[in-house]
Structures are given as C-alpha cells and as structure tokens.
Amino acid sequence: MSRVKCPKCQNVERILKAGIIRNKQRYFCKECVYHFIIKKVQKDNHILSDKPASQVSLQDIASVAGVSITTVSRALKNRPDISIQTREYIKELAKSLNYQPNILAQSLVNKSTHTLGVIIPSLETTVFSTMLGGIQEVASKAGYRVIICNSNENHETEIANIQGLMNHLIDGLLICHSIQTSSYEHIRIHLGKRIPIVQFYRVAIGLPISQILAEDEVGAEKVTAYLIKKGCRRIALLLGPKNLSITQKRFNGYKISLEKHGINLDIKLLAHVDFLQESVEKALEDWLKINPKIDGIISISDKSAAQIIRLLKKKSIKIPEEINVFGFGNEFTGQIVEPELSTFDTKTRIIGEEAARLIIEQIISGNQEVTSKLIPGEIILRGSA
Amino acid sequence: MSRVKCPKCQNVERILKAGIIRNKQRYFCKECVYHFIIKKVQKDNHILSDKPASQVSLQDIASVAGVSITTVSRALKNRPDISIQTREYIKELAKSLNYQPNILAQSLVNKSTHTLGVIIPSLETTVFSTMLGGIQEVASKAGYRVIICNSNENHETEIANIQGLMNHLIDGLLICHSIQTSSYEHIRIHLGKRIPIVQFYRVAIGLPISQILAEDEVGAEKVTAYLIKKGCRRIALLLGPKNLSITQKRFNGYKISLEKHGINLDIKLLAHVDFLQESVEKALEDWLKINPKIDGIISISDKSAAQIIRLLKKKSIKIPEEINVFGFGNEFTGQIVEPELSTFDTKTRIIGEEAARLIIEQIISGNQEVTSKLIPGEIILRGSA
DNA sequence: ACCGTTAACGTAAACGTTTACGTTAACGAT
DNA sequence: ATCGTTAACGTAAACGTTTACGTTAACGGT
Numbered sequence: 001m002s003r004v005k006c007p008k009c010q011n012v013e014r015i016l017k018a019g020i021i022r023n024k025q026r027y028f029c030k031e032c033v034y035h036f037i038i039k040k041v042q043k044d045n046h047i048l049s050d051k052p053a054s055q056v057s058l059q060d061i062a063s064v065a066g067v068s069i070t071t072v073s074r075a076l077k078n079r080p081d082i083s084i085q086t087r088e089y090i091k092e093l094a095k096s097l098n099y100q101p102n103i104l105a106q107s108l109v110n111k112s113t114h115t116l117g118v119i120i121p122s123l124e125t126t127v128f129s130t131m132l133g134g135i136q137e138v139a140s141k142a143g144y145r146v147i148i149c150n151s152n153e154n155h156e157t158e159i160a161n162i163q164g165l166m167n168h169l170i171d172g173l174l175i176c177h178s179i180q181t182s183s184y185e186h187i188r189i190h191l192g193k194r195i196p197i198v199q200f201y202r203v204a205i206g207l208p209i210s211q212i213l214a215e216d217e218v219g220a221e222k223v224t225a226y227l228i229k230k231g232c233r234r235i236a237l238l239l240g241p242k243n244l245s246i247t248q249k250r251f252n253g254y255k256i257s258l259e260k261h262g263i264n265l266d267i268k269l270l271a272h273v274d275f276l277q278e279s280v281e282k283a284l285e286d287w288l289k290i291n292p293k294i295d296g297i298i299s300i301s302d303k304s305a306a307q308i309i310r311l312l313k314k315k316s317i318k319i320p321e322e323i324n325v326f327g328f329g330n331e332f333t334g335q336i337v338e339p340e341l342s343t344f345d346t347k348t349r350i351i352g353e354e355a356a357r358l359i360i361e362q363i364i365s366g367n368q369e370v371t372s373k374l375i376p377g378e379i380i381l382r383g384s385a
Numbered sequence: 386m387s388r389v390k391c392p393k394c395q396n397v398e399r400i401l402k403a404g405i406i407r408n409k410q411r412y413f414c415k416e417c418v419y420h421f422i423i424k425k426v427q428k429d430n431h432i433l434s435d436k437p438a439s440q441v442s443l444q445d446i447a448s449v450a451g452v453s454i455t456t457v458s459r460a461l462k463n464r465p466d467i468s469i470q471t472r473e474y475i476k477e478l479a480k481s482l483n484y485q486p487n488i489l490a491q492s493l494v495n496k497s498t499h500t501l502g503v504i505i506p507s508l509e510t511t512v513f514s515t516m517l518g519g520i521q522e523v524a525s526k527a528g529y530r531v532i533i534c535n536s537n538e539n540h541e542t543e544i545a546n547i548q549g550l551m552n553h554l555i556d557g558l559l560i561c562h563s564i565q566t567s568s569y570e571h572i573r574i575h576l577g578k579r580i581p582i583v584q585f586y587r588v589a590i591g592l593p594i595s596q597i598l599a600e601d602e603v604g605a606e607k608v609t610a611y612l613i614k615k616g617c618r619r620i621a622l623l624l625g626p627k628n629l630s631i632t633q634k635r636f637n638g639y640k641i642s643l644e645k646h647g648i649n650l651d652i653k654l655l656a657h658v659d660f661l662q663e664s665v666e667k668a669l670e671d672w673l674k675i676n677p678k679i680d681g682i683i684s685i686s687d688k689s690a691a692q693i694i695r696l697l698k699k700k701s702i703k704i705p706e707e708i709n710v711f712g713f714g715n716e717f718t719g720q721i722v723e724p725e726l727s728t729f730d731t732k733t734r735i736i737g738e739e740a741a742r743l744i745i746e747q748i749i750s751g752n753q754e755v756t757s758k759l760i761p762g763e764i765i766l767r768g769s770a
Numbered sequence: 771a772c773c774g775t776t777a778a779c780g781t782a783a784a785c786g787t788t789t790a791c792g793t794t795a796a797c798g799a800t
Numbered sequence: 801a802t803c804g805t806t807a808a809c810g811t812a813a814a815c816g817t818t819t820a821c822g823t824t825a826a827c828g829g830t
Contacts, residue, residue, distance in 0.1 A: 055553070057786055068810050073788065081808060098574075103552045104498070105786035108489045108815045115532075123521060129514040136508060136535040140542070145549065147500075148533045150521040157525070164530065167488045168440070168816090189483075306721045336691045336722045442816055453780050458818065466778060490816035493785045553786090772830085780823075785816105793810070800803080 056097045064097070065090055076101075107168075115145040116359060117165035119175040121153045121202070125275070126303065126331040127348045128176065131201060134352025135174060142360050144171070155180035162186055166195060172359040177202045179274065182243045196362040200355040201348075203245045208370045210362070212355040214346035215377040216246045220253030222379055223298055223326050223344050228261045230385070232296035232324055236269045236287050238280070238308075240300055247272070250328075254298070269294065273304070280304045284311055295323055296385070302327035306337040309384060324385035339383030346377045441482045449482070450475055461486075492553075500530040501744060502550035504560040506538045506587070510660070511688065511716040512733045513561065516586060519737025520559060527745050529556070540565035547571055551580060557744040562587045564659065567628045581747040585740040586733075588630045593755045595747070597740040599731035600762040601631045605638030607764055608683055608711050608729050613646045615770070617681035617709055621654045621672050623665070623693075625685055632657070635713075639683070654679065658689070665689045669696055680708055681770070687712035691722040694769060698723075709770035724768025731762045 058069045058076075065072065067086070074082045075090035076099075107113040116139050120128050132148065139146050147170060149161035158178045163186070165173060172195060175187070184204040190197060191208065200212040220237075227235050237254050239247045251270070258265055268290055271283035287294050299305035305327035312319055319325055319339055327334055327343035334341030354373060362368055443454045443461075450457065452471070459467045460475035461484075492498040501524050505513050517533065524531050532555060534546035543563045548571070550558060557580060560572070569589040575582060576593065585597040605622075612620050622639050624632045636655070643650055653675055656668035672679050684690035690712035694704055704710055704724055712719055712728035719726030739758060747753055 055786095059786075069787085070789080070811080071809065074809090077788085079789090083808060086808080100548070100552045102493075102786050103549075103554055104489050104493045105553075105815090106788080108487075108493060108786080108817095109788045111815075113489070123514045123518040124511075126509075129508045133508040133535070136533075137537075140535070145532060145534070145554075147530060148521075149530070150518070150525070152522075163485070164488070167485045168490075169488055169530075303717065310721060332688065333718055333721055336695060336718055338723055440816095444816080454817085455781080455819080456779065459779090462818085464819095468778060471778080487816050490785085491818080493787095493816080494818045496785075774829085775827085777826090778824090781821085783820085784818085788814085790813085791811085794808090796807090797805080798803105799805100800801100 055102065056099050057102070058099075061090065061094055061097060061099060065093055112171055113145075113169060114143060115147055115170050116356065117162075117170035117173045118146055118148045119151055119158055119161050119165075119173070119177075120148060121151050121176060121178045123148075123150055125301075126333070127201070127301065127329050127346075130348040131176070131352035131355070134349040134354075135356040136352075138353045138356035139360070142356075144356075144360060151178040153179040155182075159186045162190070166190055170195065172363045173197045174355050174359055175199050177204065177244075179241050179244065192368075196359055196368045198355050198359040198362070200351055201246070205245055205248070210358060210368075210370050211372045212351050212358060213372065213374050214246070214348070214351055215344075215374055216249035216346075217253040217256075218374075219328070219344040219346065219377045219379075220250040220298065221257045222253075223328075224254050224257035225261070226379060227296040227298070227324055227326065227385065228257065228263065230296075230320075230324060233263060234266070234269065234290075234292055234294045235296035235298060236271070236294045238283060238297065238299045238304060239270060239272050241274060242272055250298075250300075273300065275301070275304070277307060280307055281311060284308055288315070296326070297323060298326045298328070300328060302329045302331035302334040302341055302343055305341055305343070305384070306333045309337050309339070309341070320383070320385050326385045330380055334382070337384075342382045342385040343380050344377055345380050347375050351375050440487070441484050442487070443484075446475065446479055446482060446484060450478055497556055498530075498554060499528060500532055500555050501741065502547075502555035502558045503531055503533045504536055504543055504546050504550075504558070504562075505533060506536050506561060506563045508533075508535050510686075511718070512586070512686065512714050512731075515716075515733040516561070516737035516740070519734040519739075520741040521737075523738045523741035524745070527741075529741075529745060536563040538564040540567075544571040547575070551575055555580065557748045558582045559740050559744055560584050562589065562629075564626050564629065577753075581744055581753050583740050583744040583747070585736055586631070590630055590633070595743060595753075595755050596757045597736050597743060598757065598759050599631070599733070599736055600729075600759055601634035601731075602638040602641075603759075604713070604729040604731065604762045604764075605635040605683065606642045607638075608713075609639050609642035610646070611764060612681040612683070612709055612711065612770065613642065613648065615681075615709060618648060619651070619654065619675075619677055619679045620681035620683060621656070621679045623668060623682065623684045623689060624655060624657050626659060627657055635683075635685075658685065660686070660689075662692060665692055666696060669693055673700070681711070682708060683711045683713070685713060687714045687716035687719040687726055687728055690726055690728070690769070691718045694722050694724070694726070705768070705770050711770045715765055719767070722769075727767045727770040728765050729762055730765050732760050736760050 058072045061072045062069045071082060071086065072090055075087040076094055118132065118135060120132060122128050136146055147165060149165065151158035151161060155178055158181055162173065162175070175197065176199070184207055187197065187204060187207060187209065198210045198212065201214060203211045203213065224235060237251065239251060241247060255265055271286065273279035273283055297308060299308060305325055309319055309325055312323060317323055325341065327341045328346065329348060330343045330345035334343050354375060358371070358373070443457045446457045447454045456467060456471065457475055460472040461479060503517065503520060505517060507513050521531055532550060534550065536543035536546060540563055543566055547558065560582065561584070569592055572582065572589060572592060572594065583595045583597065586599060588596045588598065609620060622636065624636060626632060640650055656671065658664035658668055682693060684693060690710055694710055697704055697708060702708055710726065712726045713731065714733060715728045715730035719728050739760060743756070743758070
C-alpha cells in the first residue's frame, strides 16, 4: 500500500504499520522481522554553518590540526609523549581559534572545581562584607573562585544554599550561620565527606568543625574590665539573639569580668536585639528607665553603638561623662560619630583571610583535622569611653 | 624463557619482549601477532567497599532498583513513559539513599548553569555591597546562584575574572567596572555570544551593552541647582577618576546646572580622588585655600562627605552656614554624622535588583536587545545643606 | 491468526574533558 | 633477519547527566 522500504532488507512488499511512537509512524518488516521508523533527512551541517556563538572545543582544534583530541589535550597541558613541533603548532592553533577550556567538563573529570562556597547572613552589614573581602583576596591569590550565597539571616535559605553548593559545585565550604539557625543537622550530614567545612565568626558550638573566631569572650571581658576600671558599675550589654555563639561568648566574658570585680549581674542590664534599628532604640528606652541608672553600654556592633550615641545625644545625655559607650568591630562609622567611638576591634578582615587560608589548606592537604583559631582583637580607645 | 601467556591465543612459547612502556614490560606474541602488557589483578571492589564519602549517582540507584539509568532519570524528573509504581519506588529509594544530582554534569548536558556572574570593584564599599544585596535577592528568587568576583578596582583582575566566568560557568554576566578599566576589548569579544552581559552603575560608554544606571547626571544637576538656590556660588565637586562613567556624568550635570544659572565653571573647584581617605583630605585642603571661598561641596559618596564634615568641624567651619555639604548614595553613615547629611539617594539596591532582573529576562528569553535604564533617584534633605 | 496500538522500559549518544592503555613506525643492536 | 627499544601518536573509558530512538510484551479488534 505504501512505498515504504525496509532499511535492512530493502523489501517494499511485506511492510506493516506497527503503531505510532512519539508522533511518528512505525513499521514492521515481515521479511526480516524488523521494526523501524522512517528517519528524517540529515541537515547539511558540513562546515561551521550555524555555530557562530558556540565555544571551540578540543574536538574542533583536533579536526583542524588533523590529530586526535588526546594529542591536543597533551599539547595544551604540556604533557609528555608529544613532539615539540606538534605541541607548539597546536598551542598556536588553539590561541588563534581562541580556545577556552570548558571548566564544567574539567571539573566533572577532575572532581574539583577550584571554587569555594561561602554562606553569609547578609551582604549589607559591614562585618560580613569585610570578612568577604578577606576571603576573596586569599582565595583569588590561591587560584580559587568564590560563590557567595546570602542566607538573609534565614534558616531555610541557609539549608537550601548549602545543599546546592554541596552538589559538586565547590571544593570547600565557609559558613557563617544565620540568626535563625539553631539546629545544625544540615551541617552534620556533610561532615566527614570529601568537602571540608570551616565555620567563621558565628559558629555552631559543639560540632566537630574547624572554626575561625573573633575574641568575643576575651574582648567582652577586656571591655567590661576597662569600663569598671573607669568607674562604671551599671554596665548595660547589648546582645544578639540568644542562640548565636557570639551572644553567648560575649555574655560569658562580661559575666566573668563582673565576677572578678565583685559586681553582681543584673539581668535587666541585658538586651537581645535583632540588629534592626527599631529594636536597638527599644532596648535603649528600657535601659534609661532602670534605677540605679546605667553608666556604661557595650554594644553588639559599631553601627548600633553609633545609633545609641545619636539617640543619647538627642536626649542630652553626655558621653562619656554620664554614659560610656563601647562598640564592637571597628567599623568606619565609629570614626564619624561624635564623640568618636571606642571599640573592640575584632579584626574582621583577618577572620575572613584566615578562614579562607584554613579551608584551602584543608582542600589541598586532604587533612580535615578539626582546629579552632581565635583571632586576637584589640581595644581601640576614642572619645566615647 | 618466561611463563608469560598470550591473552589472545594462550600461547606460552613464542612470546617476545617488546619494549618497556610506562615502566611496564610489553610483550609480543608471534603466534597471533599481538602486542600486550600483563594486566594487574583487579581489586575486590564488590560492594561499596571504599566509597563512604562519594555521592550516590543515578547509576547507584539504578543498580539497587534493578532498572536502567534512564528509568531513574525519568522517575526523578517526572517524565512520562514510566509507570506510577516504578516512579514512586525510585523516588523513595533516591530519598533514602540521599541522592543529590551532580550539578556539573547537569550543566554540561543542559548547557546552562543557573548561575549569574557578578564582577564588582570592591566588597567593602557600601554602594557595591548594597547593589550585591539587590542582585542576590532577585537572583535567588528566580532560582539563580551568584558567583561574585572582586576585581579590587584592578583592570587585569577584571579581565581574568571575566574570562574565567565565561568559560561555561555562568548563564549571564553582570559587571560594574573597576576604576582602572579604560579599555573595553575584554568585554567586546564576548558580545553577541550566547551569554548576555549587563553593565550596572559604572558602565562603558559607547558599547552596545544593556545598562542599568543611577541618575548621575540628573542627580548632580538637581543637587547643584538646589545649592545654587540656597545661595551657593562657589560649589566644589568631588569626583572619582576621570575615566569613570559616573565621574563624567556627574560632571555633566554639574556643568549644565551652572550654565543654566549663569555661573562660570571654575576648574579649581573640581577634584578627582581615588576613594581613599587621604586623597579626600588632600582635595579638601586644596579647596580651602581657594579664593573666593567655597560655599558648597558635592561629594562623590556619603562616606567621603561624612569624612569632609568631620574635617570641616575640626577646623571649626560651620555646616551648613559656611559650607553646604551634599553626599551621594544615601548610606547609613549619613545619619550618624552631625549635622546629618543631605544626600542624593541613587537607590543603589534597586539598581542591583533591576540589573539582575534584566539579565535573567535576557537569559530566559534569549533576547539580547540592548536597553538602557535609568533608576530615578531622590534628593534627601537633612542638616548639612 | 493476523494486525494495529500502546505502556513501559532499555540502549546509546552526547556534553567536553582527562587519562590509562594500545599501537605504530623507525631505529639500533645482534 | 630477528629482536628489543622508544617517541609519538590514537582509542576508548570515565565523570554524571539528559534524551533521541529502539524494543518488548500485552492487549484489543477483526
């Protein structure tokens, strides 16, 4: 009935229809017992007809040079088993064709991407962008790219980001936890695998993971001691959410220092904020109502401290005469506010640098020994305390 | 002489040595004319003997389920041509084995990485980290990852970063040029290819590339006009390096406004700085020596403006009575300095958001039509002018 | 009995590399 | 002539996916 010809036995007579598959008629040849579908005619893609935009591959170079892909790879990678003439010829050819290796394919074979993943809670907070700067610099110098994921202080986002990065995109993970992160199951499941993890600044306490930390406890202790020495007895402490490691450590340092100097801890002097301007203002209002009056404030960040100073001045409260204000982090803002802010410099950039250094070392050595490093900070005295 | 047996014909007699290759003895069987090397005995890697750390692949699932890789892929991707029972079984199996797809392999096949590349001159400058925040947010919501490369205001680094990212790592490139970038050959060679490029904030003038811009010209014009209306006649203008687009545009706006109000342009009132504190201080010193005296300063950024205010106050120069100071960018610092800083809000975050939105649209639609978008800014009046 | 249809699978090519292993031809020594 | 050696290449598998295409068995209609 039809002019269909069997591609195997060339028979035209005993061909039967045999169903429709993917919108194409299928046939069955009774002669040679063979099912088949009529192929479309091939397009004429002889020469580089329609690939203006696509990158040239090893195959393209090999075709032009008249050698195999292996030989091209050998030439470009300076491997042995190739003659000098061939090597130079191929190298020049590759350059003239503007060959660029496909990093995806390389990574797939080499099982290494030369990329670090960084999970950061926010990009618009000075401490974090400063740490990122340190990470970037060290990573770049060591030949590593950086994928930055912003968790936006959100637990779910943090989990999703980590999962994505861990799916073979990175050689190592640097993580600074979000405010909301209180369980660490999503980290634990990746421990002991191929990809090393380093926590920095905000860390999970109690997990066997390498950490790079600021001197939160020591710093808070030193600052508290300094204020006590200056005569303060009612020192208010502005802290972040309770689950954060920096919150716990700074509180510890504060408490230790009070104990050493025989001052009783007053819970009313503690406040937990979420880094937003409103919550800082609220905490300050509450403190100012307390009796006996507060005579010192240790802030969670320089930004909040600067904000506190502005608010106190609006209320005509003298700094440092009535209230001493101390910041944490040594941000630029502290040099702008009046009086200039005394602060504990946590050496934020160095934390980033060290974190990158540590993870790169772990990647290269394959040694994932758990280490914990404290970056020494420094009290910087200016006008506010 | 030896007990070597030919793997083909099992002959033991007519075996000859045939060179050493990669430190292994090679043999030649005269019987069947065959070269061979004695293979090492295979290791017993029956069960998952030594893969505690390696991720499970489609192949692993397929082996356990007793089906082919294709079937597993179909199940996990909800493709047709699979029975519901099989699909559900495989899905559960995958979950219990904690299967995670290898994004590298997916990207290689799909020729798409769902990743945006961003080249930024610095991470520690507020405008940039704010724009990054905007980019990140829009990208995340659209399901795109972000690779951030810090050019560190360096031309060579910018070139290297772009080249790296373009080697199949990203689906689209967002770029904000470094100070040092004056030639744009490294951008031009990537135009018209598969990967769209969008410039933002600092752009190359004259290249056919889509751009998202701040209202630099209009903003400078408005600010200048405002100061003139307030009575200023000697308005100093702090600019960045001459090759930057924002420098040229802000200067244009300034000039236009002066002309409109019949004020002559005085070159001595212009200063080009490199964003470092020292150069700002130097520019200010020079200005203060000029006669007739300056009565207004338009700064390149809020940070520099805040710095200028502090310096002026140290010299007991009254703001805004003697000198009006205007910033650019609406950074947090402007609310801390006293008097609070009047500024032109360039809506930095929106610039980032729009840049991300535009490039994602170009990626999805495949339409690389060149568009240029100006993000409307807004004058914010506070105490300094 | 014969034919047409379809659900549900499998095979293999493709993406662009890297690399273990095979092969060839030329050369020198016996 | 026969054998050992080596430089310089090629072949093919592997990395983990996706997908075009082929195949099988079962079923229903005549």
